[in-house]
Amino acid sequence: xxxxxxxxxxxxxxxxxxxxxxxxxxxxxxxxxxxxxxxxxxxxxxxxxxxxxxxxxxxxxxxxxxxxxxxxxxxxxxxxxxxxxxxxxxxxxxxxxxxxxxxxxxxxxxxxxxxxxxxxxxxxxxxxxxxxxxxxxxxxxxxxxxxxxxxxxxxxxxxxxxxxxxxxxx
Amino acid sequence: xxxxxxxxxxxxxxxxxxxxxxxxxxxxxxxxxxxxxxxxxxxxxxxxxxxxxxxxxxxxxxxxxxxxxxxxxxxxxxxxxxxxxxxxxxxxxxxxxxxxxxxxxxxxxxxxxxxxxxxxxxxxxxxxxxxxxxxxxxxxxxxxxxxxxxxxxxxxxxxxxxxxxxxxxxxxxxxxxxxxxxxxxxxxxxxxxxxxxxxxxxxxxxxxxxxxxxxxxxxxxxxxxxxxxxxxxxxxxxxxxxxxxxxxxxxxxxxxxxxxxxxxxxxxxxxxxxxxxxxxxxxxxxxxxxxxxxxxxxxxxxxxxxxxxxxxxxxxxxxxxxxxxxxxxxxxxxxxxxxxxxxxxxxxxxxxxxxxxxxxxxxxxxxxxxxxxxxxxxxxxxxxxxxxxxxxxxxxxxxxxxxxxxxxxxxxxxxxxxxxxxxxxxxxxxxxxxxxxxxxxxxxxxxxxxxxxxxxxxxxxxxxxxxxxxxxxxxxxxxxxxxxxxxxxxxxxxxxxxxxxxxxxxxxxxxxxxxxxxxxxxxxxxxxxxxxxxxxxxxxxxxxxxxxxxx
Numbered sequence: 001x002x003x004x005x006x007x008x009x010x011x012x013x014x015x016x017x018x019x020x021x022x023x024x025x026x027x028x029x030x031x032x033x034x035x036x037x038x039x040x041x042x043x044x045x046x047x048x049x050x051x052x053x054x055x056x057x058x059x060x061x062x063x064x065x066x067x068x069x070x071x072x073x074x075x076x077x078x079x080x081x082x083x084x085x086x087x088x089x090x091x092x093x094x095x096x097x098x099x100x101x102x103x104x105x106x107x108x109x110x111x112x113x114x115x116x117x118x119x120x121x122x123x124x125x126x127x128x129x130x131x132x133x134x135x136x137x138x139x140x141x142x143x144x145x146x147x148x149x150x151x152x153x154x155x156x157x158x159x160x161x162x163x164x165x166x167x168x169x170x
Numbered sequence: 171x172x173x174x175x176x177x178x179x180x181x182x183x184x185x186x187x188x189x190x191x192x193x194x195x196x197x198x199x200x201x202x203x204x205x206x207x208x209x210x211x212x213x214x215x216x217x218x219x220x221x222x223x224x225x226x227x228x229x230x231x232x233x234x235x236x237x238x239x240x241x242x243x244x245x246x247x248x249x250x251x252x253x254x255x256x257x258x259x260x261x262x263x264x265x266x267x268x269x270x271x272x273x274x275x276x277x278x279x280x281x282x283x284x285x286x287x288x289x290x291x292x293x294x295x296x297x298x299x300x301x302x303x304x305x306x307x308x309x310x311x312x313x314x315x316x317x318x319x320x321x322x323x324x325x326x327x328x329x330x331x332x333x334x335x336x337x338x339x340x341x342x343x344x345x346x347x348x349x350x351x352x353x354x355x356x357x358x359x360x361x362x363x364x365x366x367x368x369x370x371x372x373x374x375x376x377x378x379x380x381x382x383x384x385x386x387x388x389x390x391x392x393x394x395x396x397x398x399x400x401x402x403x404x405x406x407x408x409x410x411x412x413x414x415x416x417x418x419x420x421x422x423x424x425x426x427x428x429x430x431x432x433x434x435x436x437x438x439x440x441x442x443x444x445x446x447x448x449x450x451x452x453x454x455x456x457x458x459x460x461x462x463x464x465x466x467x468x469x470x471x472x473x474x475x476x477x478x479x480x481x482x483x484x485x486x487x488x489x490x491x492x493x494x495x496x497x498x499x500x501x502x503x504x505x506x507x508x509x510x511x512x513x514x515x516x517x518x519x520x521x522x523x524x525x526x527x528x529x530x531x532x533x534x535x536x537x538x539x540x541x542x543x544x545x546x547x548x549x550x551x552x553x554x555x556x557x558x559x560x561x562x563x564x565x566x567x568x569x570x571x572x573x574x575x576x577x578x579x580x581x582x583x584x585x586x587x588x589x590x591x592x593x594x595x596x597x598x599x600x601x602x603x604x605x606x607x608x609x610x611x612x613x614x615x616x617x618x619x620x621x622x623x624x625x626x627x628x629x630x631x632x633x634x635x636x637x638x639x640x641x642x643x644x645x646x647x648x649x650x651x652x653x654x655x656x657x658x659x660x661x662x663x664x665x666x667x668x669x670x671x672x673x674x675x676x677x678x679x680x681x682x683x684x685x686x687x688x689x690x691x692x693x694x695x696x697x698x699x700x701x702x703x704x705x706x707x708x709x710x711x712x713x714x715x716x717x718x719x720x721x
Contacts, residue, residue, distance in 0.1 A: 047560070052561055
């Protein structure tokens, strides 16, 4: 089934490459701060690293997905706040997290989770949305080329969505 | 413009009335809170249909408060705090779009709970004012019009049928169904073949089931599932006489001289208020929301809400008691090639304990864990208290998806009506339109859990016999949000019931309630078949007596 990458997903993915940037989603007045998303992106890469059997977070578009869905009104505002808060907390405790090697990042994250109940809830929440990115329909910006489904030989239900958010097809 | 009949809601309880009235030539308008999505719009999008509030109101727009007993006190918590919605599908066709369609009729004993088993302390059990025989022709009508597929399995408590066979043959079954049959045989249980409101053969504009493997919780893209929309409303719209107004949230019914004159609704897209005039009004917004509408429709004649001078509106709300259980299967119990077959149905139930230890019992339905990969994978991220990621998590997910399959069971038994399960409204909690939301007190009778546990034991025996691993069950007193009934009991006494035997309000002669609200006791099966059947019955009554209201 043919699908097009939406403009918003495209913008979100491009912005990730930059430094501190602000994204103004459609119909929203508060910009999303991209800086925490850099931290979230690094942590997602620890949760799904390169070199294992499953695709890595960057390969399946974990952060692009999160940027896309978190701007929709159906996204839980409290979750977005907590994701941002946790990213700040992690950097407070592990200030050089972003410049660590993957192995060091993994250790730092395990340490963060073990010594901080809030840290554990935060990683659990981020992992939840990372798994959404891995197994949702590619129309939302994750599961690029259906790599998540292919990894598990999972046959998705037909028909696949032609539009996000169950919108009416004209 | 004045209509003959205005129906609030478009789900199963609304559609039987709408179908019957439009067929008789009455001019009908239906008010639906959500949009009109059809087969062409539907997909198997786990995010939209299972993970977000898209086909239900955003909880910032509207919500419920759940009133639960905490340390001896009843405490109200809004669902936007618990993040658990009690709305169940607000699009044309209502929650019937998303049902799994496990279809069971009520049994004759369900109409006579009090006279058969006697009173239970703390429960408001009564007999119904109609019996099974009165509803049977309508159960049969549902089989034909909504479309029920299956094969009759004789067993001790089987209800009488006016026809021998189901109009549609059984759906294709998964190899595990035979395993259930064998295990039941050696245990001396009857493996009951579950009828489904899913077409195995095409009907009119509806195609047959295409075994998508994404059925329960998803709308059906072929029209095979017997949703109110696919089976009754789309054909009625095509015939003419039926107008469906979408994005219409009905906030109030206006009353004058003990008659409803107008339904006031807010267009949720333009936020503008409109009124609809009609001779007859039918409320069918699912039990909780129907009660809320009546309670919020206050007037001089009805200071406590429309048709509520008895104080009975909202009372004796019912859910379905029971819970869920599961067992794991892998290559050791069954060849993997057979086990991993996708899309085909299990369609087996246990109904041998509709009566158990001289109490009213219930049923057990078997089904595979839903295919939903997000939901399945995210459950794997915890190992006890430990959060997994990296290789450990990947290995666990890979094993779960490629080497195992989980067979679940669901227990359904009576949710006894009590004084601690009801709908009320509270000026302190309002939606974005300034209308008080429904508060749901969710107290349950301890008897419900006792019966549920007896039934779960039988189900677990079947799983053991089949060689399942990690057999678990969790029976709970927490209400399943999608199985609602009661709140506007029908009965002969206006002091103890809201509706008469025709589901017409005792106090308001042109007002009917045709969803599951009328049920004084719930029975031990899912409600949909009964709600459809009763909706057709109410429709027939209105048509036969239309001259009373329509000039």
